[in-house]
Amino acid sequence: MSQGHPLLKFEPLIWFLFGQGILVGSILITSWLLVVGILHPLGIVSPEALAYERAHMLASHPVGRLVLLGILALPVWKGAHHVRHFFIDRGHAERDSLIGRFCYLAAILLSVAALVSVVRL
Amino acid sequence: MPARKASHPQAMAPSAPGRTRTAPPVQPGSWQTSRRMKQYSRFGMTGWVYLLASISAIEMVYALGSGPEAYERMQGVFGHPLMVLFHAISLFSVGYVVVRFFGLFPKAQPARIGPLKPPPGPVIAATLYGAWIGITLVLSAILAGGIF
Numbered sequence: 001m002s003q004g005h006p007l008l009k010f011e012p013l014i015w016f017l018f019g020q021g022i023l024v025g026s027i028l029i030t031s032w033l034l035v036v037g038i039l040h041p042l043g044i045v046s047p048e049a050l051a052y053e054r055a056h057m058l059a060s061h062p063v064g065r066l067v068l069l070g071i072l073a074l075p076v077w078k079g080a081h082h083v084r085h086f087f088i089d090r091g092h093a094e095r096d097s098l099i100g101r102f103c104y105l106a107a108i109l110l111s112v113a114a115l116v117s118v119v120r121l
Numbered sequence: 122m123p124a125r126k127a128s129h130p131q132a133m134a135p136s137a138p139g140r141t142r143t144a145p146p147v148q149p150g151s152w153q154t155s156r157r158m159k160q161y162s163r164f165g166m167t168g169w170v171y172l173l174a175s176i177s178a179i180e181m182v183y184a185l186g187s188g189p190e191a192y193e194r195m196q197g198v199f200g201h202p203l204m205v206l207f208h209a210i211s212l213f214s215v216g217y218v219v220v221r222f223f224g225l226f227p228k229a230q231p232a233r234i235g236p237l238k239p240p241p242g243p244v245i246a247a248t249l250y251g252a253w254i255g256i257t258l259v260l261s262a263i264l265a266g267g268i269f
Contacts, residue, residue, distance in 0.1 A: 021171075026219050027253050029171075031260035032178060033215065037208025039265065041200040049266030050196070052189040058263065059185055067260070072179050075171045078218075082168025089161045090153070110175060117183040 007100045014081065014104060021078030028070045060121040068121075072114035080107035164221060167214040174211040177204070223249045 007014070039045045048054065058064045080103040087099045152158055177199075184195035198204060226249060227242030239245070262268045 022218065022222055023249075025171075026215050026222070027256050028260070029174065029178070030212065030215050030219075030253070030257045031264060033174065033208050033212040034257070035261050035264040036178075036181065037174075037199065038205055038212065041196075041205050041208075045265045049264065052185075052192050054266070055185055055192070058269065059182065068182060072175060072182060076175045079168045079171030079175060082165050083172065084168075086162065086165025086168055089158065089165055106172070110172075110179065113179050113183070114175070117179050117186060120186040121182070 005097065007097065007104075010104075014077075017074070017077035017107075018081040021074040021076065021081070024070055025074030025076075025078055028067060029075050032071050056121065059118075065118050065121065069114060069118045072117065073111045076107045076110040076114070080104055164218070167218050170211050170214040171218075173207070177207075219253060223253075 035045060036050065040047075040050050059068055084096070084100050084103040088096055092099065181195050181199065184191040199208075223246055227245040230239040230242075230245065232238070240248075259268070
């Protein structure tokens, strides 16, 4: 990879977002997966807890929006960075430029989708 | 001041190859199944899980913003046994990443941060685990209707 390659140019930003994704994203998404993904569908949590009115009230609060944005967007950067390194580890280092671009483009698009989802609440 | 000219990259190389030659590096055929590679691959595969879990979460929040009907429909999708299984795998993956990352975090600290020394490793680890467990308990209580 040459010195002026975009992946190297934006490496500090990519590593910053990856670091926030693995630390803050992991801490925040745990409760989402536990309650919204497992306990609520299994009926362990009361259906009223995540009824539309209450869920909308929680999610549209300014603090709720900020936490939701962290849950939705930060893990994407952890995911994209590790998918890229998964390919490097499995012997595809020579295609890193293409794979890296694809992974971070997906992360940018998903972050925009997360932002739009939170803003339109 | 005269401009300095970069030296030739091979300026310090011996004029002729030495008599003792080393064999070219060859990747062993078993590298993919070595213990360390399996660990790296497992850690790398959690990236796929994080991406998919984020996509499903974005869909749910998007549906919440689209109105009660879309939200109810998305809750139905989340209630499918395969989705519950996927979220259980995702939760396990997050736990795996957190334990591995929190174990690495104290070791990655610099010797000094400006004039200060970083806290001892166990203190850093305890702080990280405390934050993870505490925030998870509070957010879970809010989502489950225990608070607010």
